[in-house]
Amino acid sequence: MTEQTTPSAPPKMAARHVNVFYGDKQAIRDVSIEIDNDHVIAFIGPSGCGKSTFLRTLNRMNDTVAGARVEGDITLDGENIYDPSMDVVQLRARVGMVFQKPNPFPKSIYDNIAYGPRIHGLANSKADLDVIVESALRRAGLWDEVKDRLKDSGTALSGGQQQRLCIGRAIAVEPEVILMDEPCSALDPIATAKIEELIHELRGRYAIAIVTHNMQQAARVSQRTAFFHLGTLVEYGVTSEIFTNPREDRTKDYITGRYG
């Protein structure tokens, strides 16, 4: 009898032989990796190794950097995101991004969330929009703190609340993937813990990729870890294995604090 194997689900995103250049300088070298729906993947590595550069290739954020050039294939549900026919505004709604420093718009809390759904035509009425705003703020773990002050400015919130507002803003346009570039580095430990809790809650609903300098954080929030060094992907695998039994000496040296 032949053994039955369950075909594994196709990856949400796949990068194949990706190189990234800033002018003549190569920042990413021949990186291939898959990003699955069910996992949080952490990108770790010493400063300047290319973690953020690689993350930004996943929603074409590098398009906005003069002199940046991306080679190779990156697909979202099998579709090449660098194809000239790709609508980049639509892509960035499907692959949302949260930055290091919370960057709410100088608008009300309500309008920070409503902005994306309005421009993407996701609401037919004010009532629809109200539902979307409440749901996004609930999923971002912020509703109870702001429900009575939706008209206040987003910039008047605390840093941690602002970051959850930015996560809510990404969620409001129904993304499939959320990219987070050191989302806690400007936050205190309590606000950091809330974001980490939120990442746990969002897992499974969205594919999540997070760049972090903090290895404890990578170990806490991710199920997959990718270790970058000098622009290359040195090792990629199950987080617990990367942290307890890395295959490569460079990974071991980094996680044991020998450099970085």
Ligand SMILES: Nc1ncnc2c1ncn2[C@@H]1O[C@H](COP(=O)(O)OP(=O)(O)OP(=O)(O)O)[C@@H](O)[C@H]1O
């Ligand atoms: N806009 C840019 N123009 C030119 N070079 C850049 C630019 N952005 C990044 N680089 C270079 O590309 C390399 C990778 O940078 P990147 O910011 O991706 O690394 P990183 O691993 O995220 O670093 P960090 O952890 O310090 O944020 C570095 O050598 C950096 O100097």
